[in-house]
Amino acid sequence: MSGDEINPAAVAQAVEDVQGDDRWMSQIWRELFSPLHALNFGIGGDTTCNVLWRLQNGELDNIRPKVRFNWASTGPEREKSTAQGNSFVPVMHFIQIRTPNQYLIGPLQVTVVWVGTNNHEHSAEQVAGGILAIAQLLTSRLPKTKVVVLGLLARGDGPNPLREKNAAVNGFLRSWLPRLGQAQFLDVGAGFVHSDGTISTRDMFDFLHLTAAGYRAIAKPLSDLLLQILDETPEEKRASLV
């Protein structure tokens, strides 16, 4: 993913120029998700519990965008001290600028959920259960809305227990989510771990949070899926959705 194995002659110029370049971060959201009228409710450090709380306490109440992202971006644990909570979500600020009022244009069609890597106190099975609970909450509150759950990414410089745990969470989700009907699992982590087991800081600047290059790599398969889902909902059906 860092570009080493790619033929430079077959790569568009812009791909080479992403390291530290804010234009790409904003461009990813602007080009791929903004046209889908998306809102982002990510908070750094959130666990499944935090996301569940937020969804149960108002975040689903007033808005009906076409696509909403509920992702808890990765960050240090919060229980260490309430004064902490530094979060590394470079992409988040682009979303906070938007107000819900701009998006009273149509019913919510897709929710993207990305959470679980911060659940340090929980086993893989518990974490998967927490994510499933979020998906269940969404499908019960918004029965016509599809849910896309993103797989947890690998993390850390080299192999470590958290990678195994995140992979195990993904394994549970792969088998559990289809049973919900309206929910599906999407693995966007392919390619981040190199053959020697390392992750490059060009993809994850602290071996956890994505750089612009890292975000672009995951945004493409995600936006493809979202477009596909949005296309599947015919115009007439969209008009009758509440």
Added chain:
Amino acid sequence: MSSEDANPAATPTPGVDTQGDGRWMSLHNHFVSNSKDKEPDVLFVGDSLVQLLYQFEVWQDLFSPLHALNFGVGGDATQHVLWRLSNGELGHISPKVVVLWVGTNNHGHTAEQICGGIMAIVQLIKDKLPKAYTLVLGVLPRGKMPNPLRERNAQVNKLVQEAVSSLPHASLLNVDPGFVHSDGSISHQDLYDYLHLTPQGYQAVCQPLHAHLKGLLEKQAEN
């Protein structure tokens, strides 16, 4: 007995891996090995506000041309930066200016202790890089509305300003362009989570910082 013994903010302390993937040490090792073939004129070191700066366009526009390296680690407090600089991160480089931005994560420490931590870093840099100039950036206000951490950070800046005033090799630069509005609030358009800077926030901070840095580098060149 030196005061550093009693001040946890001034006692070199490595980051503790509480999550299970050893990323703090990985990052430290990455910085040490990454510096081996670089010759930066400027070194930025500190916490997430330094680290994230590298991810935005403003780094490429303003600081890359100055041949800057970035050794920011999210979550770091003064004692962590002190440990990193004592354990290899200054081993292979001789920057002319070190930009130090740290202090907001020193939870549980008093403003005096945090100032002591910052000054310990300033002293360490002087010991390891006798010709370098250290530019300490003022700690920013945080939180949506007035709160004790804002007061603590303001007091840190005041104490550091006093401490460096007699030093020829260091100074404090206030980079807060006025993030706190008249009603005491901070806008998420500047600090998206009332702690970390948006691109707009970084622009407001970095323009004057860049100008000041260029002036310092020119002066260093004359010496």
